[in-house]
Amino acid sequence: MTLPQATRQRDAERTRAEILEVAQREFARNGYAGARVDEIAALMRTTKRMIYYYFGSKERLYIAVLEKAYAEVREVERTADVEHLAPVEAIRTLAELTFDHHDAHREFIKLVAIENIHQAEHIRKSEVLANLGTPVLDLIERILDSGTASGEFVTEADAIDVHMMISAFCFFRVANQHTFGALFGRDMAAPEHRARLRRMVGEMVVSYLKGPDRSA
Amino acid sequence: MTLPQATRQRDAERTRAEILEVAQREFARNGYAGARVDEIAALMRTTKRMIYYYFGSKERLYIAVLEKAYAEVREVERTADVEHLAPVEAIRTLAELTFDHHDAHREFIKLVAIENIHQAEHIRKSEVLANLGTPVLDLIERILDSGTASGEFVTEADAIDVHMMISAFCFFRVANQHTFGALFGRDMAAPEHRARLRRMVGEMVVSYLKGPDRSA
DNA sequence: GCTCTAATGTACGGACTAGTACGTTAACTG
DNA sequence: CAGTTAACGTACTAGTCCGTACATTAGAGC
Missing domain, CATH: 1.10.10.60 (Homeodomain-like)
Structure with a gap:
């Protein structure tokens, strides 16, 4: 053979x-x-x-690493299946999945942090990455539309804002765990904190979207 | 003379x-x-x-840079004067001040990101930084106690969690602006987005603390 | 099996980079 | 104003690191 x-x-x-x-x-x-x-x-x-x-070259190798890492991450995003849920639960679940996803891809998180230190100059050199759309934005948009239509969401926010809010929380917990731990004596990666913070990110985004009109 | x-x-x-x-x-x-x-x-x-x-040495110079940067930041935190406000406005204002603070100290943000890539090994080598308490935590704690006592805050959250939530948002907007901009075509540092995101962080933390019981 | 080429190994060069040996001088002290 | 030392400059070294010239071989096609 x-x-x-x-x-x-x-x-x-x-x-x-x-x-x-x-x-x-x-x-x-x-x-x-x-x-x-x-x-x-x-x-x-x-x-x-x-x-x-x-x-x-070293630089082209680095760019290839970035391209592969982003490709894998996108693949995971594509499989998020939350549209069968009601808007509130859909957005909460999406936030928690994003949390899990960051938790599971620490090397990717670090690469992104490194790339930001270099002002994303390598990403911009890559045609692949420069044109990498993100299906998660469409998903969020549909959830927001649905929630607004049903009256459950009252805060005006676009998909990019909501994605940013969720990403910020999840990214920070992983990326900044070392300085945060050193300064505040709390290990955000420890199981007990991890579980609480996971619930927190869901609650946070849901509370935000439901808006302030609770004393009605 | x-x-x-x-x-x-x-x-x-x-x-x-x-x-x-x-x-x-x-x-x-x-x-x-x-x-x-x-x-x-x-x-x-x-x-x-x-x-x-x-x-x-290069490393000791780097550590000295970190110490100076953290010292300046702590000084700013110390001057935050929000305790004369009612809990809701106090925490909202604190979030917005944190936002401004991150916006104004981009080099510091980068140093923190860099330090996290190295797993905070240099911070841990510095006696100054390892023992750097943070008065902002006490401040948040008092605001939370006050808000819980008055019934305005119903979500159970400790000061470190709240500080983490605020920091994550503010840090991410600055630190990840380059990759975020490259991938989603949105410049989070542009004035119009900056202003909206500033309101967002205040709303976010207030909504979270007020909790989910709005259909009562 | 022979040939051709993609794939691989070895050994080295040239530029860079943290750190230092050695010499000099400004400014304070008495 | 003489002596002392903290502050500063020059020139260099030892080692590191990206990249490559050159040699070699495995394996596919005929």
């Missing part, structure tokens, strides 16, 4: 994938400037030569 | 201060690993030799 064997010694796909995987860890851990090409090579079965063979 | 003149050529205080100032810009712009000691020196009236004379 001439089918590609799992044990074959030369396998472009596999080598490329391994480089991306190891590189993501290294970049997430040390930032762009702090990441070492030699270190990435040392953690692989292959050599530094291959990194340049497949990606050309 | 032997008073130190503004034009004197040798002035330890002034040199030290200038190094810290330039270093803060350089670290905030490029991250810890990306910052160049030579570049800091090139942007000053003095030389690299002085950086090592006063701070000993």
Whole structure:
């Protein structure tokens, strides 16, 4: 049989994938400037030569890592299934799923933080990422429309605002856990806090959208 | 007169201060690993030799930058005067002040983001920062107690949670503006969005604390 | 099996970068 | 105004790090 064997010694796909995987860890851990090409090579079965063979430069490797990470995240977003729920529960569930999602993709969070330090210059160099629409915005918009129509939501807010509010909470809890922990002595990643904060983000966005008119 | 003149050529205080100032810009712009000691020196009236004379190493310089930045921020927090307001307005105003504060200290925000990428290892090395209490927590606690006593706040939340919620929103808007802008085409720093988001953070925290029991 | 090329390994270069050895001078003290 | 020292400048080093020239081989197609 001439089918590609799992044990074959030369396998472009596999080598490329391994480089991306190891590189993501290294970049997430040390930032762009702090990441070492030699270190990435040392953690692989292959050599530094291959990194340049497949990606050309440290920067293009970094961009490839970003593209892969964003692609995976988008895939998860696409599978969020909350539209069968009533608006209040739909938006609460979406917030909690976003929370779980941030909780589960810490390396991605770090890459985003790193990219912001560099003012997103690498994302802007990538045609793939620059044109990456986000289906979650459409989803939020439909939920908001539905909630406004039924009168459950009274606060005027657009989908981007709501997405931002949810993301801010979830992102901060993961991205800033270290300085927050050092300064306030609270580990936001610990199970007991994690569970409470998860409920909090749902309550927060629902309360906000239901609006202030409670003394009516 | 032997008073130190503004034009004197040798002035330890002034040199030290200038190094810290330039270093803060350089670290905030490029991250810890990306910052160049030579570049800091090139942007000053003095030389690299002085950086090592006063701070000993790149890392100790970085820690000194962090300490100074945190000290300034704490000073601002200390001057927040909202306790004469009723609980709802107090917490709303505090949120908006926090918003303004983040808006005005972008370099500090970046330093915090950078420090989190390094898992706060430098903060933990600093005795000054490790023991930096935060008066804002006491303030929030008093507001919450007051609001709970008057029945205006029904949601159970502690001061750290509320502080986290506010900080997350304000921090994210500044820290993630670049990737957010690149992906969603919205500049959260633009004046029109800035003003709306400022109202949003106040509304958000007030709505959350007032709680869900509006259909009573 | 032979050939051709994609895939891989080795060894090194050139530029950069944190840190320092050594020398000098301004300014305070008495 | 002489002596002392804190403050400062120059020139260099040792090591690091991205990138590459050159050599080699596995495997696909004929």
